[in-house]
Amino acid sequence: MTTDVTGPPPTGHHLEWGDLPAKQQPTWGDADALERAVTTLRGFPPLVFAGECDQLTAKLAAVARGEAFLLQGGDCAETLDGVTGPNIRERIKTILQMAVVLTYGAGMPVVKVGRLAGQFAKPRSADTETRDGVTLPAYRGDMVNGFEFSAESRAHDPSRMVSVYHASSSTLNLVRAFTSGGYADLRSVHTWNKGFVAGPAQARYEKMASEIDRAVRFLEASGVADAEELRRVEFYSSHEALVLDYERAMVRRDSRTGLPYNTSGHFIWAGERTRDLDGAHIDFLSKVHNPIGVKLGPTATRDDVLGLLDRLDPERTPGRLTFITRMGADRIRDLLPPLLESVGEEAGKVAWVCDPMHGNTFSSPSGHKTRRFEDVIDEVAGFFEVHRAAETWAGGIHVELTGNDVTECVGGSGALDVQDLGLRYETLCDPRLNHQQSLEMAFQVAAMLEAGR
Ligand SMILES: O=C[C@H](O)[C@H](O)COP(=O)(O)O
Numbered sequence: 001m002t003t004d005v006t007g008p009p010p011t012g013h014h015l016e017w018g019d020l021p022a023k024q025q026p027t028w029g030d031a032d033a034l035e036r037a038v039t040t041l042r043g044f045p046p047l048v049f050a051g052e053c054d055q056l057t058a059k060l061a062a063v064a065r066g067e068a069f070l071l072q073g074g075d076c077a078e079t080l081d082g083v084t085g086p087n088i089r090e091r092i093k094t095i096l097q098m099a100v101v102l103t104y105g106a107g108m109p110v111v112k113v114g115r116l117a118g119q120f121a122k123p124r125s126a127d128t129e130t131r132d133g134v135t136l137p138a139y140r141g142d143m144v145n146g147f148e149f150s151a152e153s154r155a156h157d158p159s160r161m162v163s164v165y166h167a168s169s170s171t172l173n174l175v176r177a178f179t180s181g182g183y184a185d186l187r188s189v190h191t192w193n194k195g196f197v198a199g200p201a202q203a204r205y206e207k208m209a210s211e212i213d214r215a216v217r218f219l220e221a222s223g224v225a226d227a228e229e230l231r232r233v234e235f236y237s238s239h240e241a242l243v244l245d246y247e248r249a250m251v252r253r254d255s256r257t258g259l260p261y262n263t264s265g266h267f268i269w270a271g272e273r274t275r276d277l278d279g280a281h282i283d284f285l286s287k288v289h290n291p292i293g294v295k296l297g298p299t300a301t302r303d304d305v306l307g308l309l310d311r312l313d314p315e316r317t318p319g320r321l322t323f324i325t326r327m328g329a330d331r332i333r334d335l336l337p338p339l340l341e342s343v344g345e346e347a348g349k350v351a352w353v354c355d356p357m358h359g360n361t362f363s364s365p366s367g368h369k370t371r372r373f374e375d376v377i378d379e380v381a382g383f384f385e386v387h388r389a390a391e392t393w394a395g396g397i398h399v400e401l402t403g404n405d406v407t408e409c410v411g412g413s414g415a416l417d418v419q420d421l422g423l424r425y426e427t428l429c430d431p432r433l434n435h436q437q438s439l440e441m442a443f444q445v446a447a448m449l450e451a452g453r
């Protein structure tokens with residue numbers, strides 16, 4: 001981890017953001033409260049450092065070259081109440097386990113990125129929600145308003161951005177402690193499996209962990225393994241850069257180079273609803289030097305893809321830009337090939353990652369938003385097939401998951417049924433894979449990666 005100091009922008013050198021149209025923004029009522037929150041945020045230290053962002057760019061360059069695989073995962077919507085030690089620990093353990101399964105199964109470096117420490121704002125399909133004849137603003141994530149269905153809670157409150165900063169800071173603090181303080185030591189692969197509800201994937205993991213243990217002991221005994229290298233993992237934060245008042249206020253200039261970085265997270269992306277070329281979100285991403293992503297849904301055209309490439313990565317810097325496709329299991333095989341084809345040679349200049357969640361959401365009869373595990377796997381399978389045929393690299397997966405034993409997505413070996421959804425449905429936005437389903441997915445994706453080698 002580099003320790004460069006990333007300072008606030010020098011006085012008089014504030015970046016100009018202009019006033020391009022910005023979709024999906026809060027309507028803060030109180031201008032003074034907004035000003036106070038933004039001023040407070042601007043004075044806070046960065047949450048991540050420019051040097052770390054550059055390291056991640058270098059790792060994503062390896063993904064773009066086909067030499068590494070990206071695992072990006074976490075909640076759809078983090079919540080302030082959800083920032084607890086156990087919640088964060090179980091999520092980190094889950095991602096570490098998945099990464100080990102992928103690394104061991106596929107013999108390939110895995111870049112680990114959490115959807116965490118900033119994933120507190122949501123774009124919505126509708127601005128309002130109606131219950132029993134009462135219409136209120138839709139829930140837009142804890143950065144903007146509360147989930148509770150009352151006028152007071154649903155009002156957009158800028159001071160929430162400051163709360164999100166603190167929540168992100170304490171999340172990152174624990175993540176850094178876990179990943180560099182010995183907990184993520186490869187010699188503890190077994191302990192990451194502890195505390196989870198037993199199931200087939202856990203048992204399979206246990207077996208694999210024993211093999212890894214033996215291999216690590218062998219390497220250590222032979223003097224090949226560097227004890228320090230085994231002790232820690234590089235783990236990065238990411239979120240959708242949605243609420244521009246928050247993201248802009250977190251921009252700092254790198255003291256080494258003077259270049260602006262969004263220090264609210266290592267990797268940030270523009271969502272499917274805010275990726276228009278002439279909009280404020282793409283303009284924002286074009287001005288910061290972090291590694292960035294853009295979601296591409298079923299309506300993405302050749303011109304969108306080429307335009308985004310030119311706008312966001314004019315120099316074609318390896319690792320700078322990642323396209324995250326989310327087409328749906330039934331459409332990926334038709335919609336992705338023309339995009340790869342139209343980009344031609346340029347397709348190899350960016351990383352391509354599959355979000356198998358957002359194109360596969362439906363409502364259960366009980367009214368729960370859900371996804372079928374089998375559709376999620378099928379979209380990833382389609383993603384691999386298409387890339388193989390196009391001779392481009394299927395660079396990774398972007399998944400909504402939790403380490404907790406929730407009942408939000410149906411299917412998987414636990415055969416979770418739509419009738420079970422009400423048991424432990426805890427997400428405030430989209431349904432996440434639970435621990436068992438996440439681990440199962442890792443085994444299936446590792447097999448796909450292995451088959452392609
Ligand atoms: O992850 C996000 C959701 O897909 C997005 O917020 C839209 O959800 P909605 O259709 O329930 O508004």
Ligand SMILES: C=C(OP(=O)(O)O)C(=O)O
Nearest residue numbers: 076271272273295326358
């Ligand atoms: C809103 C999201 O995705 P998308 O922009 O792809 O719909 C999300 O990642 O939670």
Ligand SMILES: [Mn+2]
Nearest residue numbers: 076400429430
């Ligand atoms: Mn989501």
